[in-house]
Amino acid sequence: MNPLLLWFHKLGSPPYFYRLAGRLLPWLWALALAGLALGLYGGLFVAPRDYQQGDAFRIIFVHVPCAWMSLFVYFFMAANGFIALVWRIKLSETLAMAAAPIGAAFTFICLATGSIWGKPMWGTWWTWDARLTSELVLLFLYLGVIGLYHAIEDRRQAARAAAFLALIGIVNLPIVHFSVNWWNTLHQGSTVKLFGPSLIDARMLWPLLTMAVATKFLFAASLLSRARVDLLELESGKDWVRQIALAEEPRA
Amino acid sequence: MSYGTATSACRAVFVRDFGLVWRRRGDALNPVLFAIMVVALFPFALGPEPKALQQISAGAVLVALLLAGLLSLDALFRSDLEDGSLEQLVLSPHPLALLLACKIAVHWLTTALPLLLVAPLLGEMLYLPRPVLGTLMAALALSTPLLSLIGAVCVALTVGMRRSGMLLALLVLPLYVPVLIFAAGACNAAQQGLPTLAPLLWLGAALALALVLAPLACAAALRISLN
Amino acid sequence: MNSPIDSEAPALLQARGLAYLRNDEPIFGPLSFQLYGGDVVLMEGDNGSGKTTLLKVLSGLLEPSSGEILLNGEPLTLARLSHQVALLGHLLGIKAELSPLQNLRFAIGIGGLRAGITPHHALKSVGLEGYEDVPLRQLSAGQKKRVALARLLLVPAALWLLDEPYANLDREGIGLVNRLLELHALRGGAALITSHGAYAYTSGTPRRIALRNTDMAAA
Secondary structure (H helix, E strand, C coil), rough: CCCHHHHHHHHHHHHHHHHHHHHHHHHHHHHHHHHHHHHHHHHHHHHHCCCCCHHHHHHHHHHHHHHHHHHHHHHHHHHHHHHHHHHHHHHHEEEEEEEEHHHHHHHHHHHHHHHHHHHHHHHCCCCCCHHHHHHHHHHHHHHHHHHHHCCCCHHHHHHHHHHHHHHHHHCCCHHHHHHHHHHHHHCCCCCCCCCCCCHHHHHHHHHHHHHHHHHHHHHHHHHHHHHHHHHHHCCCCCCHHHHHHHHCCCCC | CCCCCCHHHHHHHHHHHHEEEEEEECCHHHHHHHHHHHHHHHHHHCCCCCHHHHHHHHHHHHHHHHHHHHHHHHHHHHHHHHHHHHHHHHHHCHHHHHHHHHHHHHHHHHHHHHHHHHHHHHHHHCCCCCCCCCCCHHHHHHHHHHHHHHHHHHHCCCCCCCCCCHHHHHHHHHHHHHHHHHHHHHHHHHCCCCCCHHHHHHHEEEEEHHHHHHHHHHHHHHHHHHC | CCCCCCCCCCECCCCCCCCEEEECEEEEEEEEEECCCCEEEEECCCCCCCCCHHHHHHCCCCCCCEEEEEEEEECCCCCCCCCCCCCCCCCCCCCCCCCCCHHHHHHHHHCCCCCCCCCHHHHHHHCCCCCCCHHHHHHCCCHHHHHHHHHHHHHCCCCEEEEEEEECCCHHHHHHHHHHHHHHHHHCCCEEEEECCCCCCCCCCCCEECCCCCCCCCC
């Protein structure tokens, strides 16, 4: 068999994945925290004040990467859900379901920071701006997936049902985006632009990109941490989990 | 020995489900009463001025009908699940998606169609401008089957659960948003004297797509839920 | 349709290494067995030994976690449920609001009709003559079961999967189930029935499959 395919097969086995994730995790967490620290330092101290928005604009260094992540995680979840439904790979079910709360958290942070930013900018905590509204619908999609997953008793059936819902959601997302845009232009003359291209200064751009990369690592790290715990729970009857539990016991 | 045709299977589903609704025809009025009550609450909340009510009339009727439809969705598979008919339906040699499409059609005809018929009355209660009524009815005629089809997929996902009401609403809501936007968009355009064809055509396109895909998705979701 | 009982013909039903897991805990299996036309097999096991689950897996309602099911030598898949199987579960699959006749017409509509029998005829054979148009909710539990048995007579399935067919039936009803099973076997059909042993198929000596409570620690 093709060595890459073989590696994928190996990766799909829970004990192998558990050990591999365990070895990767310290690196991922370190990279994530270092990246976040660097990006926030760059965003909060190095980047110049915005000539219109003053210091208030600095929230975009959290807001924008979270907005990107909210979509990225959803695509990740739906892709894993697709693999789980078509090829019945247990690891994909676990990954998809472990990703859902993280994605919901990113979406929530994006909404919260957007709303905090909106107060000084637009004078209100909330505006039915097309992007914010789409994010809100995205949050509902996440909550639906999480809710469905926890409402079904059988873990694997729950994961499959929630994965199916995530796939319906991925079809729905562009439709929501399109319809909300259309609705928004119908109601308001123009939408408020988050930032025009001219505003982007190199000193603003690098912290933003650093944050974007750091949030990816943060996602990977928390995903693997969650997936490891979920796998232990799912496979609690299996030999390899017993061995881990026995090895941990004397230390505890 | 004959396995029957898909047509006869569909006819059997139609005959049985209509028979069941006819036996409980009192229940069929519940969504209509609910919608009337929701609409009747708006004047109490907003005050009786015709101008204020007229502004929100089309949107309020749409939301009331959407909620009434949501309320009746839960019953789509419930009794069939409880008495084992759903298992027999799944075990039928005929395509499950087709049989489910028939069930959804009966559900729409018996719950949404009465709502559609009282929609002019609901509009009148909120002083809906007369020229908008035609657009509202067209939007409803296209969007209510769409809501039934989308809703059926979500119901199929929650079918085994004892208390699925709140969860069902959560699953359905993000999927209903685009439908509501286009239906309300058409009505708003009519109210402002703008052309309404584009949003109605979008609804029609979505309906055509959902007619084909939703029963298939519903069958797949049901198989996952029954497993 | 009459499949001769020789080893050349593929078995009506063949299970190979069939197992079902829920939450990674074994419910039953792995099981391997074969049913030929004319077989009536009694499946014994305590409550919770997975009898109902096994019947659901064999009917195609549930997907086995491992192993495969062959019907007449062809694999049974979820997507292509066979015309060959009729399931009578704990839930009878009949509507209390409708009459026996309406229920049977629906069953024929979605499941097909065996040659040479009518709903009236089937109701007569299960002893419900005169109850054709009475709503089911006015009938007793045993009479409802008889309606469900009449459904088995009507649909053209060669393999009957009966979950506790004797429950709720009086002595006469038990005799009726046995008569129906005999008739079905004579026509070349096969049946797999579960029972926790109180009543059993008495004609001849049926083959038995025992399901044990699977030892979870050993898995």
